Amino acid sequence: MGNRIVVDPVTRIEGHLRIEAEIKDGKIVDAYSSSTMVRGLENIVKGRDPRDVWAFVQRTCGVCTTVHAITSVRAVEDALGIVIPPNAELVRNIMEGALYMHDHAVHFYHLHALDWVDVVNALSADPAETSKIAQSISNWPKSSPGYFSDVQKRIQKFVDSGQLGIFANGYWGHPQMKLPAAVNLLGVAHYLEALEWQKEIVKVHTILGGKNPHPNYLVGGMACAINENSTGGLNAERLAHVGKLLKEGKQFMNRSIYLIC
Amino acid sequence: MATKKGVKETYYECAIRKGYSRRDFMKFAAFITAYMGFEHSMVGQVAKSLETKYRLPIIWEHYQECTCCSESFIRSDHPMVADIILDNVSLDYTETLMAAAGHQAEAAKHDSMKKNYGDYILCVEGSVPMGADGVYCTIAGRTAKDQLTEAAAGAKAIIAWGSCATNGCVQGAKPNPTGATPIHKIIKNKPLVQMPGCPPIGEAMAALIVHYVTFDRLPELDRSGRPKAFYGKRVHDTCYRRPYFDAGLFAETFDDHNAKEGYCLYKLGCKGPTTYNACASMKWNNGVSFPIESGHGCIGCSEANFWDNGPFYERITNVPGFGIESTADNVGKIATGAVVAGLTAHAIAANISKRKELKGRYTRGRANEEQLEKNEEN
Numbered sequence: 001m002g003n004r005i006v007v008d009p010v011t012r013i014e015g016h017l018r019i020e021a022e023i024k025d026g027k028i029v030d031a032y033s034s035s036t037m038v039r040g041l042e043n044i045v046k047g048r049d050p051r052d053v054w055a056f057v058q059r060t061c062g063v064c065t066t067v068h069a070i071t072s073v074r075a076v077e078d079a080l081g082i083v084i085p086p087n088a089e090l091v092r093n094i095m096e097g098a099l100y101m102h103d104h105a106v107h108f109y110h111l112h113a114l115d116w117v118d119v120v121n122a123l124s125a126d127p128a129e130t131s132k133i134a135q136s137i138s139n140w141p142k143s144s145p146g147y148f149s150d151v152q153k154r155i156q157k158f159v160d161s162g163q164l165g166i167f168a169n170g171y172w173g174h175p176q177m178k179l180p181a182a183v184n185l186l187g188v189a190h191y192l193e194a195l196e197w198q199k200e201i202v203k204v205h206t207i208l209g210g211k212n213p214h215p216n217y218l219v220g221g222m223a224c225a226i227n228e229n230s231t232g233g234l235n236a237e238r239l240a241h242v243g244k245l246l247k248e249g250k251q252f253m254n255r256s257i258y259l260i261c
Numbered sequence: 262m263a264t265k266k267g268v269k270e271t272y273y274e275c276a277i278r279k280g281y282s283r284r285d286f287m288k289f290a291a292f293i294t295a296y297m298g299f300e301h302s303m304v305g306q307v308a309k310s311l312e313t314k315y316r317l318p319i320i321w322e323h324y325q326e327c328t329c330c331s332e333s334f335i336r337s338d339h340p341m342v343a344d345i346i347l348d349n350v351s352l353d354y355t356e357t358l359m360a361a362a363g364h365q366a367e368a369a370k371h372d373s374m375k376k377n378y379g380d381y382i383l384c385v386e387g388s389v390p391m392g393a394d395g396v397y398c399t400i401a402g403r404t405a406k407d408q409l410t411e412a413a414a415g416a417k418a419i420i421a422w423g424s425c426a427t428n429g430c431v432q433g434a435k436p437n438p439t440g441a442t443p444i445h446k447i448i449k450n451k452p453l454v455q456m457p458g459c460p461p462i463g464e465a466m467a468a469l470i471v472h473y474v475t476f477d478r479l480p481e482l483d484r485s486g487r488p489k490a491f492y493g494k495r496v497h498d499t500c501y502r503r504p505y506f507d508a509g510l511f512a513e514t515f516d517d518h519n520a521k522e523g524y525c526l527y528k529l530g531c532k533g534p535t536t537y538n539a540c541a542s543m544k545w546n547n548g549v550s551f552p553i554e555s556g557h558g559c560i561g562c563s564e565a566n567f568w569d570n571g572p573f574y575e576r577i578t579n580v581p582g583f584g585i586e587s588t589a590d591n592v593g594k595i596a597t598g599a600v601v602a603g604l605t606a607h608a609i610a611a612n613i614s615k616r617k618e619l620k621g622r623y624t625r626g627r628a629n630e631e632q633l634e635k636n637e638e639n
Contacts, residue, residue, distance in 0.1 A: 014328040019280035037398040040438035049572035062329025114360040170360030189320040210543040210552030213329040223557035225521040232523010
């Protein structure tokens with residue numbers, strides 16, 4: 001006779017999810033998942049102006065914002081045989097690339113890491129060891145023993161306050177949290193860095209699509225005009241801003257994120 | 262509230278504990294003061310409040326939503342950075358960020374609601390499906406309505422984040438298959454702040470929380486329950502392209518010369534004239550841009566039923582008077598036909614008067630192109 005475990009809500013996802021798992025002799029033998037929220041967007045878009053539908057379906061998800069919009073826009077263009085201008089394609093690709101970076105960092109750290117990075121265990125880490133590990137993997141500048149020591153002190157004081165906020169009731173100390181303390185500290189440091197950084201990379205969407213979450217798309221191309229001689233379009237300053245954000249994003253991706261995987 | 266051995270911690274203590282200096286803290290206070298629209302002389306009071314007030318427990322519920330409100334909130338650049346805001350208000354429950362899941366998450370929520378009964382702020386992201394006995398959204402095996410009623414009982418005030426919680430947003434658009442219902446139609450006995458938008462601007466969300474923390478009361482609201490600081494003006498009123506509207510200079514298509522010049526997007530369906538929001542003044546993502554600045558008309562995402570007021574790319578017909586300021590109250594009084602006719606006449610007249618300028622622009626543009634071609638040839 002097995003046991004059934006229910007996890008509802010599954011947190012750190014977009015939407016609502018319930019998992020029921022049947023367990024026998026300490027092993028999962030069967031599992032059932034239910035999406036416990038529905039809005040009926042498929043029915044709502046019926047009969048609408050096809051040019052508008054990207055905005056409706058974009059609201060499927062505000063975490064991976066844009067992917068449903070671009071799919072909708074492309075579907076309409078394919079159906080009508082519209083070929084978009086090369087610059088519009090480039091702008092779209094840049095936006096998708098920026099989302100790709102943003103989503104990876106947010107998913108990896110803020111939506112996933114707390115399942116295997118033990119925040120409380122990071123308090124017992126030796127910052128010098130964390131620093132050694134970090135420096136052996138990449139040349140990301142925030143890797144000194146002093147830096148990790150500061151992060152550790154910050155977490156220590158946070159835990160000491162007794163008010164754990166989003167970290168309350170986490171699975172700290174669970175035997176399946178298998179990372180060594182030094183790596184946990186690295187994970188916590190990067191969790192905080194990524195939280196700061198994620199609001200920067202989305203500015204690519206703001207410049208090209210007007211806002212984030214949920215930037216604007218357009219059937220037939222993109223709305224942002226390119227005009228190097230006007231304040232009304234993408235000029236050298238705007239493009240340089242996009243360039244800087246992408247460059248910084250690349251550095252962050254290559255040198256910080258995934259250090260511990 | 263923050264209690265450790267019976268001692269409550271203030272925002273100031275919290276900031277210092279986290280390694281921020283007194284100077285950082287004062288800068289933070291100055292930002293907040295400016296954002297809330299107070300004079301510089303108020304910085305002292307804001308700082309004092311933050312120094313002496315306790316951390317505010319927050320329960321953040323998620324119903325029928327896409328999480329764009331939570332995402333927008335963590336994009337807030339100032340007041341201070343996202344992690345400080347998250348740390349300074351004690352975010353005791355939020356499905357998007359909390360470590361715990363399942364019954365441990367529910368336990369954390371109930372602990373906080375019990376301990377802080379009457380003191381916590383309930384933030385709601387998403388609408389509540391009332392159709393089919395609420396089966397379209399359940400959390401921990403209970404309907405959204407059930408969860409909302411329980412969480413609202415002990416709340417000091419409720420913040421309805423985004424268009425979902427304030428007007429039902431996309432799932433409430435016709436035919437509203439799940440009976441998506443905004444919060445104010447269900448909970449009627451609590452102070453309620455409406456923060457419409459899909460999503461609302463991150464900095465506005467953070468500023469609202471900080472306003473509450475600082476003054477222990479809600480900011481001034483309009484008759485729809487929206488903070489006047491962010492929803493007091495139409496996007497049209499503060500839009501940097503407004504002079505083009507007044508001058509009758511419009512983009513006719515997204516790829517014409519006028520669009521490239523950044524002329525008014527009204528004829529391409531911009532809903533700025535009927536949308537109350539701070540997009541054109543605060544802008545998005547730390548003031549980088551906003552939809553109109555990036556070439557796309559406003560879709561009116563902070564207005565009730567905006568999904569059904571489209572199509573997005575059709576010109577609206579109920580625009581209030583042009584050139585002369587008109588309040589929302591007057592909009593209904595003006596005969597729509599007359600306005601549109603007047604607008605057309607205005608556009609024609611203005612176009613004639615601006616013809617010279619337009620011609621000049623074309624000439625200059627052509628000269629530039631010729632020069633470039635010459636350079637290439639050489």
